[in-house]
Amino acid sequence: MRTTVMIKNIPNKMTDKDLMTFIERVCSRRIDFFYLRMDFKNGCNVGYAFVNFITVDDLLRFAKGRLGVKWNMYASEKVLQMSYANYQGKEALVEKFKNSAIMDERESWRPKIFYSNGPQVGQPEPFPAPTHQRRKERSAHNRGALYVPGTARLHTSGRTEEHDRGERHMR
Structure with missing residues (x-):
């Protein structure tokens, strides 16, 4: 469906x-x-x-x-x-x-x-x-920043901490 x-x-x-x-x-x-x-x-x-x-x-x-x-x-x-x-x-x-x-x-x-x-x-x-005003403010702060240099740490799984955090926010 x-x-x-x-x-x-x-x-x-x-x-x-x-x-x-x-x-x-x-x-x-x-x-x-x-x-x-x-x-x-x-x-x-x-x-x-x-x-x-x-x-x-x-x-x-x-x-x-x-x-x-x-x-x-x-x-x-x-x-x-x-x-x-x-x-x-x-x-x-x-x-x-x-x-x-x-x-x-x-x-x-x-x-x-x-x-x-x-x-x-x-x-x-x-x-x-x-x-949710706070969610909107976070969205504005992160706008356009799919990757901020120096912030992503790669896990052994090949995923970054930011990717994992982003998925948690999307749930």
């Missing part, structure tokens, strides 16, 4: 609106979460997005129509790939991002949600307000 995917190999010049249009051509108004990850320094996307489809059938329709196909835009030779995301479903994604500093960035760089059912299905829905 997984409905959330990471869409990969997105041409870096593509905007959130471009990607939404690309998805809409196959599954009009059939997603309820969308987040195109951006590089804050250069304003381009980093090549992947998280998308939650309303139903498994919607996801399968998109996969059948787009998976393994060249993007054919921005002179890119990239081919669309997908994998299941670690966080599944609109509720889990909203919970993950509502306390993130990303919600203070430009509107076009933020995760977006859409109504999942009813007469407004597929229309923009307001993102819930943060519920």
Whole structure:
């Protein structure tokens, strides 16, 4: 029953609106979460997005129509790939991002949600307000710092202490 995917190999010049249009051509108004990850320094996307489809059938329709196909835009030779995301479903994604500093960035760089059912299905829905200010502050402090030199210690398992701490925070 997984409905959330990471869409990969997105041409870096593509905007959130471009990607939404690309998805809409196959599954009009059939997603309820969308987040195109951006590089804050250069304003381009980093090549992947998280998308939650309303139903498994919607996801399968998109996969059948787009998976393994060249993007054919921005002179890119990239081919669309997908994998299941670690966080599944609109509720889990909203919970993950509502306390993130990303919600203070430009509107076009933020995760977006859409109504999942009813007469407004597929229309923009307001993102819930943060519920944990300290978590949001930590997120702002760590923004963009996937690795801070001199802080990671490698375990014999090949994992770093920071990786283990990060996984604990994600649970």
